[in-house]
Amino acid sequence: MESVIEKKTMLECKDIKKAYPTPKGDFVVLEDFQLQVKEEEFISIIGHSGCGKSTLLTMVAGLNDITAGDILLDGTAIAGAGPDRAVVFQSPSLFPWMTALDNVLLGVKQVFPHATKKQREDICKYYLNKVGLGDAFHKKANDLSQGMKQRVGIARAFALKPKVLLLDEPFGMLDSMTRVELQDVLIDVWSKEKITAIMVTHDVDEAIFLSDRVIMMTGGPYAKVGDIAHIGLERPRERHAVLEHPDFYKYRQHLLTFLDH
Amino acid sequence: MSSKISNALRWIGFTSLEPLLKLIRGEEPKKNGLLVFKKLLVPILSVFIFLGVCNAGAKYLYNIERERKIENTRSVQGEEAAQQMADCIDSGDISCKPNSLPSPADVWSGAKTLVEDHKMITADKKEFKEKTAAINKKRKKQGKSPIEYTGRPSFVDQIITSLKTVFAGFLLAALIAIPAGIVLGLSETLRSGLNWVIQIFKPVSPVVWLLLVSMVIKTILANADMDKSFVISFISVGLCSMWATLVNTSMGVSSVDKDYLNVSKVLRLGVLSNVFKVVLPASVPLIFTGLRITLSVAWMVLIAIELLAQSPGLGSFVWEEFQNGSSDSNAKIIVAMFVIGGIGFLLDRIMMFVQKMVSFDSKA
Numbered sequence: 130m131e132s133v134i135e136k137k138t139m140l141e142c143k144d145i146k147k148a149y150p151t152p153k154g155d156f157v158v159l160e161d162f163q164l165q166v167k168e169e170e171f172i173s174i175i176g177h178s179g180c181g182k183s184t185l186l187t188m189v190a191g192l193n194d195i196t197a198g199d200i201l202l203d204g205t206a207i208a209g210a211g212p213d214r215a216v217v218f219q220s221p222s223l224f225p226w227m228t229a230l231d232n233v234l235l236g237v238k239q240v241f242p243h244a245t246k247k248q249r250e251d252i253c254k255y256y257l258n259k260v261g262l263g264d265a266f267h268k269k270a271n272d273l274s275q276g277m278k279q280r281v282g283i284a285r286a287f288a289l290k291p292k293v294l295l296l297d298e299p300f301g302m303l304d305s306m307t308r309v310e311l312q313d314v315l316i317d318v319w320s321k322e323k324i325t326a327i328m329v330t331h332d333v334d335e336a337i338f339l340s341d342r343v344i345m346m347t348g349g350p351y352a353k354v355g356d357i358a359h360i361g362l363e364r365p366r367e368r369h370a371v372l373e374h375p376d377f378y379k380y381r382q383h384l385l386t387f388l389d390h
Numbered sequence: 391m392s393s394k395i396s397n398a399l400r401w402i403g404f405t406s407l408e409p410l411l412k413l414i415r416g417e418e419p420k421k422n423g424l425l426v427f428k429k430l431l432v433p434i435l436s437v438f439i440f441l442g443v444c445n446a447g448a449k450y451l452y453n454i455e456r457e458r459k460i461e462n463t464r465s466v467q468g469e470e471a472a473q474q475m476a477d478c479i480d481s482g483d484i485s486c487k488p489n490s491l492p493s494p495a496d497v498w499s500g501a502k503t504l505v506e507d508h509k510m511i512t513a514d515k516k517e518f519k520e521k522t523a524a525i526n527k528k529r530k531k532q533g534k535s536p537i538e539y540t541g542r543p544s545f546v547d548q549i550i551t552s553l554k555t556v557f558a559g560f561l562l563a564a565l566i567a568i569p570a571g572i573v574l575g576l577s578e579t580l581r582s583g584l585n586w587v588i589q590i591f592k593p594v595s596p597v598v599w600l601l602l603v604s605m606v607i608k609t610i611l612a613n614a615d616m617d618k619s620f621v622i623s624f625i626s627v628g629l630c631s632m633w634a635t636l637v638n639t640s641m642g643v644s645s646v647d648k649d650y651l652n653v654s655k656v657l658r659l660g661v662l663s664n665v666f667k668v669v670l671p672a673s674v675p676l677i678f679t680g681l682r683i684t685l686s687v688a689w690m691v692l693i694a695i696e697l698l699a700q701s702p703g704l705g706s707f708v709w710e711e712f713q714n715g716s717s718d719s720n721a722k723i724i725v726a727m728f729v730i731g732g733i734g735f736l737l738d739r740i741m742m743f744v745q746k747m748v749s750f751d752s753k754a
Contacts, residue, residue, distance in 0.1 A: 190652075192652050210652070210655040211658050212657055214656070215656065218649055218652065222653050224650065224667075225750045226672075226674075235659075235667065239657050239658055239659065
């Protein structure tokens with residue numbers, strides 16, 4: 130059943146091209162890349178390494194220049210990086226000299242400049258609690274495990290109340306046990322906030338479990354959207370239910386077949 | 391309790407005493423025994439070997455000097471005088487002692503002389519102060535400057551003067567080099583544009599800095615009523631030693647982890663909070679490495695600069711002893727050498743300690 134109310138488009142990539150100049154002429158990573166992401170949609174971008182999926186994400190984040198084309202956020206073209214597009218980096222990138230709370234607080238201060246100190250701290254503590262770090266507010270980021278650091282990274286991103294959440298292989302550096310834990314944490318927090326999210330990954334199961342749509346990219350150079358899989362599994366999703374769902378293997382087969390070519 | 395002691399030892403950098411502590415407590419005797427041997431006995435043994443080599447060397451040089459002295463006397467004054475000279479030397483009389491490298495025993499007695507000397511001068515100063523207290527009070531009332539002690543400074547006074555100079559110089563270096571390093575680190579344009587300044591001035595000898603600084607200071611402070619030689623020497627020390635901090639700070643600031651900068655961009659931190667919350671804390675380890683090098687260079691060049699600038703301190707002490715050539719001068723110079731080395735080592739340890747306190751990176 131199609132949803133009756135058509136959701137508005139939150140993010141739109143129009144004719145995106147990314148080329149790096151080399152002595153032998155331009156090296157074109159992406160060309161003619163089109164993507165529309167609706168409000169409250171969670172999409173994953175999957176593809177072979179080097180296909181430019183991370184490049185695309187950094188361009189949306191505003192950390193990388195666009196060679197040609199437009200990226201529209203809520204109807205306006207983006208200019209530079211900003212807290213309306215929060216990023217969860219592959220390496221947690223916490224400031225090791227700050228506590229977990231201070232790391233989250235730093236961004237919250239920027240986004241809510243008129244809030245009182247107490248209000249800001251409450252926001253941070255709310256999200257740190259959400260990601261399961263209720264007892265680690267005042268631990269130095271350096272003393273946290275890799276998985277805990279990435280939890281703080283997720284809390285930091287959500288606490289910014291962004292329009293779009295960008296996840297750049299957020300669980301790529303974690304062991305498989307921690308990865309599963311953090312996927313559950315992410316889906317849990319996301320279900321409540323419904324922030325439009327774009328995640329880059331090369332884990333097929335992760336993409337299906339978390340997303341509404343999976344964008345499959347063709348191999349680079351000159352990468353573009355190759356295929357799109359609509360994941361119709363109902364939300365809220367629960368890991369065991371998803372794994373037992375017959376459609377899960379259908380989607381999995383679809384993605385793997387695409388990636389094999 | 392015992393772990394507290396271990397922690398304290400680790401903090402001040404004496405980890406080598408830890409195994410001994412454990413051995414006394416009877417923990418893992420085999421492993422800790424080996425560690426005590428490696429970390430404690432071998433260093434101590436090496437000190438004795440060092441002293442032995444010094445002693446043998448000193449004796450060898452002493453004998454050469456003795457033979458030469460006797461031979462000289464023989465060729466000038468004849469056999470009888472030579473015999474007398476040999477007796478005189480062997481009796482240990484100071485008046486005919488050959489002037490050569492002092493043995494460890496000589497150095498030890500030299501050190502004792504210096505301590506005695508310090509006690510004497512301190513007592514003398516105290517006496518002087520008591521004597522002049524009444525007069526100085528009167529002079530103060532009349533608006534005149536008090537009479538000050540103008541006697542010879544003791545060895546300890548010289549050390550204190552040197553430390554003052556080196557700290558003033560170090561502070562000057564840090565105050566110039568850290569801000570300048572941050573600016574250079576942040577701006578690629580300035581960094582490549584001003585690179586020549588660093589490349590050209592970094593290798594300039596302390597002596598040349600001293601001359602340059604004294605040229606300028608002489609003009610600026612021509613009429614000022616202050617200790618010009620102190621000002622000249624601390625500025626020269628600062629200018630010689632600041633380059634390590636400058637280079638390290640600009641390198642640290644320019645090589646901050648790209649992920650941190652990306653986070654800063656996503657959060658849209660302002661310039662100031664970017665510098666103070668992200669860039670500076672991230673480059674603290676490298677800045678401190680620079681400061682440590684700066685302090686050790688400052689201490690090293692200080693001696694040469696004091697020696698040339700005629701400013702009081704260990705450098706002038708060494709030079710005066712060398713010039714004066716009395717029987718225990720050489721021993722005093724060696725004492726000064728060890729004191730200089732020891733203080734340099736201590737300063738480095740203090741810097742390491744401070745670095746551990748302020749840096750997020752505990753491994754540094």
